[in-house]
Amino acid sequence: MDFLNRFIAQNTGILWYPSLLLGILIILVIVLTVWGRLFFRRDYNKNSPQVKPFNSGNLEEIDYNIASSNLFWGFRKALESYYAVMISSHSGDLNDYLKWLAISIAICFLLIAGGLL
């Protein structure tokens, strides 16, 4: 049992059995694979148009791939003002970077050495 206990995260206070979960996952994969081999369609053909993405009837699928930079557009739009400040502060200018070191040291002086807290 001591050996098994090494695989159980007791520190967290909740039940977390990674080895058990992994075992269940492996069993599930085996079951799915066997099931798929027995009952899934057998007319799959890699070299036919059936494997190509279907973009609302357009045949040139490459042109319709959404660029990564357009993902989460809504999130960025919603936080536009936050990003305006953030991106401008990451200017690439070393003076700006070192300014933050000076500010951080000054604040910590006040808090720790100055006894403000």
Added chain:
Amino acid sequence: MTEHLPVLIIAVPLLAAFVLPIVRILGVIPRDIFVFSVFIAVNVMLMSLIPDICIYNKTLHYVLGAASPSTLTPEGLAFPIRIVLKIDGFSLLMAVFSAIVGLVGFLYSHKFVPEDGRKNYYVILLLLMLVGMIGLEFTNDLFNFFVFLEILSISCAALVAFRTNQKHPPYAGYKYLLVSSLATSFFLLGVGLCYAQYGSFNMDYINRMLNHSLLDRVALVFMIIPLAMKAGAVPMHMWVADTYSEAPAPVTAMLVTASQASLYGVFRLSFTLFGNSTANISINYHTLGWIIIILGVLSMFIGVTMALVQHDVKRLMAFHSVSQTGYMLLGVGVGIAVYAGHDGGAAFHQYGKLAMTGGIFHIINNSMYKGLLFLTAGVMVRRFGTANLDRMIGMAHRDVFTTIAFIVGALAIAGIPPFSGFASKLIIFESVYHFNPFLSVIAMFVSVLTLASFLKVFYGAFLGPERKDLLVDNNPLPHGMTAGMGIMCLFILIMGIAPEAVIKYLIDPAIAGLVKIL
């Protein structure tokens, strides 16, 4: 022989770095075998210390230049006068993972870095980087700490700027060098203040003599804040994205462990140098803890939100490094905040120690999965000749192993079971919740955003149709690169499946090395 291991672990790679130009005369293959043997030797020597330190809870001292290396005060003096190396659970844990990432970095670099006549310098700098990391993790001497920090900074800066034929890397290297030299200058100022008062650089001696005067607190700020900057904590993190994105992929993986060596410095100084749970201290641990927690929360949130909008895959991952540093600072910050409280250590025992367990566990997890992700980014850049995600597509068709490695790294960093990131994040969430539920909620939210931004990378670079016309390199991956990523995947999986064993044999001894009120 075994009693000299602490110094050999530092001396072997250091001497190898200086001997390397002579070995190169014999040819490229003897040089590579020689360096590989050095990395393996360092790993084996470090692993051989694990039973003594992590299982039998010993602390090794090595006094340089003394007739007997284990005698701390060899001339019968009341204070140590020589450079002392001290290896406890925390320093060994950090050194072991620095050496593993160093070995992986070298394996990956084998064919990744071309033999253009300058690779010798590259390998020498890799060895010096390893020396810098392990040296500052082993030393118990403040000035020596500064020296190793300088060795680390200079070798890192040179490696970041290594590709001098390109436009941006020299700028990035210069930026790293300037940031590091300013940080180490402040650190040296703090060391000077300690030396002026106590006449010694030995951390244990200063800790015993500490009177917690105003000068001590000034020294604390001068030493900890620059180290936090080198670790990439917000708001001093801006350099991270600029330098990580320009360094070669294996160097970036090692830069992660180099930044964590600075984080080691923050924790080591907070506890070993300035920590004294029994004395009537004037340094408010609650304040120090909250400062570290606030730095951690800001790092988590700003790091991940900035990562989410990046289009450059290496910059995106660099911002995630900032975000992950936040988790570590949060975990250990909670531990510091309740350390030496007025409750006689009750809160520390209830959840503070657990928070530190999560924070320190996350340090080693991060060195593995973040290193792995940077290595996969190296493959992406090699294939498409750019780090721009908009110009990548369909890598999963071509590079199946890299795709699997990326999925493992991405799921681990997002805290998805059964990978290692889940184990450490779960511990952080649980323990921080007891301290302040709001902090735990922020940490979980950041985890969701982390998954979102790696989905973006996965969608952009790996999914979609295969586009051979976009590839600039269609050759099979060299075995060294595959082996490097494979080793990282293996560690991530093992530490995720058996977290309790890792905590018992590596993390708990590390906390015992830091904290005195166990």
